[in-house]
Amino acid sequence: MEKKDVILTVNGMDKSFGATKALKNVGIEIYRNEIHGLIGENGSGKSTLSSIIAGMQKCDEGTMEYCGRPYGPANIFEAEKAGIAMVGQEQNTLEDISVAENIFIGKEERFQSGPIVNSGKMNREARTVLDGLGLGKIKAEEQLKHYDFEQRKLVEIARALYDRPELMIVDETSTALSKYGREILYRTINGLRDQNKAVLFISHDIVEIMAVCDRVTILRDGEIVCTLPKEQYDSHTMKQYMVGREIEENYYRTDYENRLTDEVALRAEHINTEVLKDVSLELHYGEILGIGGLTDCGMHELGQVLFGLRRPVAGSVCTGDGTPLKNPSVALKKKIAYISKNRDKEALMLSSTILENICLPSLDKLKKGLLVTPGAEKAFALKYADLLSVKMDRITQNVMYLSGGNKQKVAVAKWLGTDADIYIFDCPTRGIDVGVQSDIYDLLERLRKKKKAILMISEELPEVIGMSDRILILKDGSLTAEIGRSKNTTENTLIHYII
Numbered sequence: 048m049e050k051k052d053v054i055l056t057v058n059g060m061d062k063s064f065g066a067t068k069a070l071k072n073v074g075i076e077i078y079r080n081e082i083h084g085l086i087g088e089n090g091s092g093k094s095t096l097s098s099i100i101a102g103m104q105k106c107d108e109g110t111m112e113y114c115g116r117p118y119g120p121a122n123i124f125e126a127e128k129a130g131i132a133m134v135g136q137e138q139n140t141l142e143d144i145s146v147a148e149n150i151f152i153g154k155e156e157r158f159q160s161g162p163i164v165n166s167g168k169m170n171r172e173a174r175t176v177l178d179g180l181g182l183g184k185i186k187a188e189e190q191l192k193h194y195d196f197e198q199r200k201l202v203e204i205a206r207a208l209y210d211r212p213e214l215m216i217v218d219e220t221s222t223a224l225s226k227y228g229r230e231i232l233y234r235t236i237n238g239l240r241d242q243n244k245a246v247l248f249i250s251h252d253i254v255e256i257m258a259v260c261d262r263v264t265i266l267r268d269g270e271i272v273c274t275l276p277k278e279q280y281d282s283h284t285m286k287q288y289m290v291g292r293e294i295e296e297n298y299y300r301t302d303y304e305n306r307l308t309d310e311v312a313l314r315a316e317h318i319n320t321e322v323l324k325d326v327s328l329e330l331h332y333g334e335i336l337g338i339g340g341l342t343d344c345g346m347h348e349l350g351q352v353l354f355g356l357r358r359p360v361a362g363s364v365c366t367g368d369g370t371p372l373k374n375p376s377v378a379l380k381k382k383i384a385y386i387s388k389n390r391d392k393e394a395l396m397l398s399s400t401i402l403e404n405i406c407l408p409s410l411d412k413l414k415k416g417l418l419v420t421p422g423a424e425k426a427f428a429l430k431y432a433d434l435l436s437v438k439m440d441r442i443t444q445n446v447m448y449l450s451g452g453n454k455q456k457v458a459v460a461k462w463l464g465t466d467a468d469i470y471i472f473d474c475p476t477r478g479i480d481v482g483v484q485s486d487i488y489d490l491l492e493r494l495r496k497k498k499k500a501i502l503m504i505s506e507e508l509p510e511v512i513g514m515s516d517r518i519l520i521l522k523d524g525s526l527t528a529e530i531g532r533s534k535n536t537t538e539n540t541l542i543h544y545i546i
């Protein structure tokens with residue numbers, strides 16, 4: 048067999064957080080000239096492994112060798128200096144500084160003369176990097192807060208690429224990107240491979256992993272199960288290796304019945320914002336209304352408007368009984384739940400515990416007289432954490448230390464506990480592994496059968512088709528199609544209206 052040029056070797060790596068053994072005797076070899084996939088269930092250790100390689104934290108045991116030499120970066124800057132860069136799962140940018148300052152964070156001295164940073168020079172250099180990636184629409188001097196989730200991720204990719212890394216780690220980034228953004232990402236990592244560099248690519252999407260990666264390593268409960276070359280890819284087997292048991296292939300709804308009631312739960316009329324153009328819709332009890340489109344079509348903004356988080360320039364939103372939804376407090380009183388796509392900033396209180404996050408919106412319900420007893424709170428939080436199989440040390444653990452997918456489960460659990468009547472889910476399965484994905488679909492189905500109203504915003508077309516009673520497609524802020532539930536709906540049916 049042809050001898051491979053190994054760029055990074057990890058040997059016998061262990062890492063624990065309290066009682067959680069995140070990595071157990073992990074060994075992995077990454078070659079030059081390859082895109083190496085890393086898959087595993089939520090909490091299996093993917094981010095822990097990649098963040099140790101990227102210098103964000105240290106392992107307890109084990110060694111690494113990089114370009115033939117012992118390697119153990121003290122911090123992220125040392126790793127970057129050695130040629131290892133990472134694009135993380137969450138937002139790792141600062142919104143109150145410019146795009147250029149974000150790209151060159153920690154590298155400002157390159158643009159310094161004396162104590163002054165030459166921002167003109169920095170902006171020009173950032174422009175070159177952005178243009179190199181085809182990001183002509185992003186302005187180097189603009190504050191990052193003026194850009195959306197996807198554009199911020201693309202700025203992170205630009206930052207990671209700037210120093211021409213030898214090894215680039217991409218941790219569950221594609222879910223934040225539209226087709227356009229993903230094409231930029233794939234072009235970038237293919238380019239690195241073709242320059243004899245390497246990429247460690249983490250994703251929950253097995254189809255994507257199979258299409259993008261030359262080899263894939265599967266992690267389960269902190270241990271390596273196996274590494275497969277492309278010739279041995281088989282999605283069913285890979286899923287089984289990930290979860291350690293047989294799993295159903297079809298986890299979407301199988302019925303094609305009509306929606307359960309015609310009673311209106313929410314009504315939006317002629318909504319206009321900077322993005323949305325004259326959007327009107329009705330959501331009924333006993334239905335899942337799917338909203339599909341490209342990430343920047345206005346669908347995430349629509350979710351915020353419906354929950355009262357964002358005021359439209361014109362138009363109105365009210366509940367079926369005519370109550371205007373002007374802000375989130377009214378929405379909460381009317382038993383509306385909203386799970387934002389922006390998990391860390393809007394859906395969770397990161398520095399609070401799992402228990403506090405799950406209980407907060409339900410405190411009124413938990414009160415006995417004027418007080419909430421700790422025992423009642425704990426039982427309540429445990430019940431909902433358990434329902435969604437949150438992988439945790441203890442219920443009083445800080446949410447900030449959970450894996451990305453487990454944070455998502457807490458975000459969902461928090462709203463389930465409220466026993467809301469209307470649910471607005473924005474990308475409910477973002478970053479969630481196949482096992483829990485099917486649990487969430489099950490849950491949506493159970494809510495529907497209980498005649499709750501569910502609005503599901505999603506960038507994943509199979510999910511929109513598989514779960515919705517009706518689908519509304521948004522394109523450039525306008526509704527372009529309404530499609531009823533049918534066996535004949537395919538991704539192509541929707542794409543026709545999306546692009």
Ligand SMILES: Nc1ncnc2c1ncn2[C@@H]1O[C@H](COP(=O)(O)OP(=O)(O)OP(=O)(O)O)[C@@H](O)[C@H]1O
Binds near residue numbers: 069087092
């Ligand atoms: N700083 C931390 N403190 C406590 N526990 C942690 C910390 N970081 C990770 N963990 C735990 O280690 C385990 C592995 O987490 P990790 O983030 O590596 O998983 P992952 O495979 O990347 O998951 P996901 O797919 O959900 O992103 C999880 O149980 C997680 O809760």
